[in-house]
Amino acid sequence: MAMRKILENIVKNAVSKPYTSNYPFTPYEHFPGTRADVTWDGTKCILCGLCQRSCPAECIVVHKEETKIEYMNTQCIRCGYCVRVCPTNTISQNEVYTKPSREKLTVYTLVTNENAPIIKKRKAEALKKSEEAGGKPVPEKPEPAKKPEK
């Protein structure tokens, strides 16, 4: 009786395909909503620093004078806390995981948003200086756009 079940199993396993897939040659199809590393959009950030204060792994550094954001990819734990906390929806999360590498993958993003408070202040100061030095009438600076979106 047990012998019959064993023989049945042997024949069934001998004629069926293997259960595993041939991994490096057949690519991995990920499900939608998987979590991988994070990217910044340079035209929406306002350099508030909330993402730096809320990161549990301390892998984000916001340089306000140079208007750059430094992100240490190899230290990030892919938790998604910064995506939730950002007030202007700048940060978005990818879905394809990063391949292993031997160097530290650190990414610098340049912020070019006109509405960021630091960039606005610098432009206003540069305009005032050129007015005082030149003495000629300068065209009016167009009114700043509406408040940054929530």
Add this chain to the structure above:
Amino acid sequence: MRSTIQFGPQHPVWIEPLRLKLTMDGEIVKDADLEAGYVHKGLEKKFEWDYNKGAYLSERVCAICTQHHSTCFCLATEGTMNLEIPRRAQIIRTIMLELERLHSHFLAIGLTLESIGFENLFMLCFRDREAVLDVFERTTGNRILHGINIVGGVTRNIGPEMGKEIMDFCDDIEKRAHDLEQMILKSYTIKQRMQGVGVMSEKLARDLCVVGPVARGSNVPYDVRHDAPYLMYREVKVTPIVETGGDCWARSIVRVRELFQSIDIIRQLVPMLEGTPDELFAKSKVLPEGESFARVEPPRGELFYYVRGKKSKDLDRVKIRTSTYANGPGIVPLIKGSHLADVGLITITFDPCIGCFDR
């Protein structure tokens, strides 16, 4: 003549490092000495930081019972702030806890069978476990360290299509669990190898205050889901599964029977998601103050968190007592008097998780 053998920090039968010094007389063990601390990270000192970030740190204490650790920390911190979470978040948390129990029991049964030499069935157990990890990846985004629990609720939702997929998954995994149970219960070899080995009497179990399947295999009916209900277990009743043998066979059969209990509970919970309002998160208006504690039931036993706040964003003291920490003193009395070949089998049926033991 006595000789000393070291069951060293690294051994193929364990996953994590633990050291046992055995004094032998021929083939029988006369005395044993337990030494741990190889993965001690000092986490209780690091917990004294922002309480929002503490939820991500508590997940990483143990990789196999992560959802229970983060749920227990969130329950204890919500107790200090007197916060009520919405009903939909409670149902989602309970579904995740029961899925966690499924994948952990498949792993424990597979490791027990590998330690007695049955490698083929160990591979089949892990193949069934991959089906559970696929469900985790579709709902939360990660296979093991999920990160959906925060103080105040959850961050991801389970919609109607995902609910239907979970019900199909329950039918599929019940068929696989039936096949596994038939192969274990009707096998003559496995029974003869595991019965009568490493017997823990009921008096010893009550004296040492052991928890989990180790206690339930020795006729002590202690289950936190029944004795101190939390989250949705006040509406879905759970009866503890008890065996009276006290040996390795009884503890493994408790785990096999709990698989079916978990599938039953998931089938009752998923229909409760329809009709509840779509809120997932409750924002709190006060900072943590005072002290509070919470208990949950991970697959290995009873987990206990004590949290004390000092009216600021940083917490004052967090104390963790895990299940392997309570079962650890039970290893030494059981090993004395057994054969050397049984030492690996007895320690694996305790389901040790040394990351939880050392913290």
Add this chain to the structure above:
Amino acid sequence: MESKTVTQAELQGIVNNLRERGARLITIAGVDTGENIEVLYFFHTGIGQTDNYRIIVPKQGGNEEIMSITPLIPGAYIAENELSEMFGVKVRDIPGRFFLHPSVNAPLRRPVPAKAPQKEAKQ
């Protein structure tokens, strides 16, 4: 969470009572509040009920000592070991080392806060 503050001598009688009634010990926790060290005992006594007791040990700069409940409940051994190792509070008849290297002493203990200068001037 409610808890009762008792002295060390009363605690032995209370634990004996609980053991005869069939309660079980959950764990023992230590908290450093600056001026003294509090030791908390948690017991499970019925469906949904727990009894919590608290002992206050004033700090004396190093070697305080309290009585052990291991002769009554053998499972308390490992919790008292950790209490003496992390806070420096010695428990009678229990060796105090399990996890840490011999060169590390009582990592969770905090320094006593300095008193305000006005108080000393008044005295």
